[in-house]
Amino acid sequence: MYVCSCFGITEAQVKKHAEDGACTPRQIASACKAGTDCGSCVRRIQALLGRGACPRRELADQGRPMLAEFPAGGPADLPEAA
Ligand code: FES
Numbered sequence: 001m002y003v004c005s006c007f008g009i010t011e012a013q014v015k016k017h018a019e020d021g022a023c024t025p026r027q028i029a030s031a032c033k034a035g036t037d038c039g040s041c042v043r044r045i046q047a048l049l050g051r052g053a054c055p056r057r058e059l060a061d062q063g064r065p066m067l068a069e070f071p072a073g074g075p076a077d078l079p080e081a082a
Contacts, residue, residue, distance in 0.1 A: 004034035004041040
């Protein structure tokens, strides 16, 4: 079943992107453009992610890094943008 009819993105595709680490509608949009045209599917995508489509969500909820590790000490150790 289509979640995003503008780009022909199915529920299965959204779940696949979620499994690959996309945990927010914005990350889903980066992966497949879903939600970037009329936007009417964003709530549906959000609902899919909220229903456990994203296995890494638990890490996010615990405030732990999901996609990348920060250097020792956390994000504060990252160099300032010039
Ligand atoms: S239905 Fe997804 S952007 Fe329009």
